[in-house]
Amino acid sequence: MADKVIGAAASDRSPEALLKQAVSGAKTRPAPVPEARKRLPAIDPLLAGVAAAALVLGLAMGAGAMSLASPNGDLSSESLTQIKSRLDARHADLGRLQTDIEKLGRVLAQVQDATESVRSEAKNRSATLNDRIGKSEQAIVTKITSLADRQDQTERDQTAKIAALTAQIEKRAVAPAPAAPVVAPQAAKPHQAEPTETGSIPDKPKVAAPAVIETWAVREVYNGVAVIEDRRHRLVEVGPGDTIPGIGKVDAVERRGRGWTVVTKQGLITNQTW
Numbered sequence: 001m002a003d004k005v006i007g008a009a010a011s012d013r014s015p016e017a018l019l020k021q022a023v024s025g026a027k028t029r030p031a032p033v034p035e036a037r038k039r040l041p042a043i044d045p046l047l048a049g050v051a052a053a054a055l056v057l058g059l060a061m062g063a064g065a066m067s068l069a070s071p072n073g074d075l076s077s078e079s080l081t082q083i084k085s086r087l088d089a090r091h092a093d094l095g096r097l098q099t100d101i102e103k104l105g106r107v108l109a110q111v112q113d114a115t116e117s118v119r120s121e122a123k124n125r126s127a128t129l130n131d132r133i134g135k136s137e138q139a140i141v142t143k144i145t146s147l148a149d150r151q152d153q154t155e156r157d158q159t160a161k162i163a164a165l166t167a168q169i170e171k172r173a174v175a176p177a178p179a180a181p182v183v184a185p186q187a188a189k190p191h192q193a194e195p196t197e198t199g200s201i202p203d204k205p206k207v208a209a210p211a212v213i214e215t216w217a218v219r220e221v222y223n224g225v226a227v228i229e230d231r232r233h234r235l236v237e238v239g240p241g242d243t244i245p246g247i248g249k250v251d252a253v254e255r256r257g258r259g260w261t262v263v264t265k266q267g268l269i270t271n272q273t274w
Contacts, residue, residue, distance in 0.1 A: 219271070
């Protein structure tokens with residue numbers, strides 16, 4: 001039986017098998033004394049002493065182990081049952097620990113999935129936000145460019161007006177005293193024969209007064225040249241024979257009453273206050 005237990009211990013290293021091996025080893029019968037062998041050669045006393053000390057130490061350690069396993073040299077079935085129950089309890093604890101580890105692994109997997117989802121969502125939101133910021137910046141740049149262009153155009157218009165007024169002031173400072181207005185030569189009209197006197201003289205038809213053009217006004221006249229201004233505050237210099245945009249050709253620049261008048265086919269341009 002001892003041989004069977006020892007063989008089983010060699011193939012199975014579980015605590016229960018080791019315990020059974022220890023118990024069976026304690027109860028085995030002593031081995032028979034071998035027959036007389038041939039006489040051995042002489043052994044060195046120093047080596048013999050060392051071997052004896054090692055044997056004694058091994059016997060002492062084996063005895064201590066057997067005393068720890070079984071203080072009285074024998075184990076009862078009750079002790080074996082208690083040991084087995086403890087081992088079963090340890091197996092149960094190991095099973096619960098394994099189950100807890102598996103649960104923890106599943107929880108960690110869920111946490112990892114949630115983290116990846118949050119990362120993906122954050123990345124998408126960041127991309128969307130970057131697109132919106134880029135579009136907003138582009139719109140702001142476009143508006144700023146448009147405002148800058150408008151400001152440049154306004155500055156150019158003001159510069160042109162200032163230059164025109166400066167030129168007028170310089171011309172007025174340099175020009176001599178105003179001479180008599182130059183009247184544009186009008187087209188030769190066919191000479192009409194004076195009607196012969198008869199018994200009754202018909203009344204001459206009344207000539208309608210020329211219309212006054214409201215879209216232009218005379219601002220200054222020098223050397224027979226008139227400076228006129230439209231509703232958009234655009235200044236233009238005209239003289240006899242020049243063309244006014246939207247009005248036509250200038251017939252004459254003449255003084256009528258207290259002011260100057262530009263005569264055109266469409267009507268008269270006078271000094272007006274807007």
